[in-house]
Amino acid sequence: MGKLYLPPGRCSWACRRCHGLAYAGQREIPAYRAIRRAQKIRERLGGSINLYLPFPERPRGMHWRKYFALRNIDEALSLRVRAHMESED
Numbered sequence: 001m002g003k004l005y006l007p008p009g010r011c012s013w014a015c016r017r018c019h020g021l022a023y024a025g026q027r028e029i030p031a032y033r034a035i036r037r038a039q040k041i042r043e044r045l046g047g048s049i050n051l052y053l054p055f056p057e058r059p060r061g062m063h064w065r066k067y068f069a070l071r072n073i074d075e076a077l078s079l080r081v082r083a084h085m086e087s088e089d
Contacts, residue, residue, distance in 0.1 A: 031084035038077040041070050051078065 016022075025033060039049035045067075047056025055074060058067040 031081050034077040034080045034084075038074050038081070041074050041077075045070065051081070 025036075028036070035051065038051055042051075042056055043049055045056040045062075046059055047053070055071055058064065
């Protein structure tokens with residue numbers, strides 16, 4: 001469960017929408033969010049969070065279908081990050 005923080009100077013009894021509160025992930029730059037998600041996938045598979053290293057091998061006991069689904073998500077996230085990095089240049 002995430003934490004929401006109240007901006008200073010606001011009354012404490014109102015809904016989160018009234019205060020303009022959001023979770024940290026909702027305020028993240030999309031490219032950074034994609035990097036974080038890809039790192040989580042790689043860490044879950046027992047690999048390094050370094051996106052420049054090859055994708056980790058399938059862990060023993062994991063179904064191939066799940067492994068390929070995670071690999072496809074990682075590839076889509078990597079493409080999103082590369083596109084963002086190229087657009088900044």
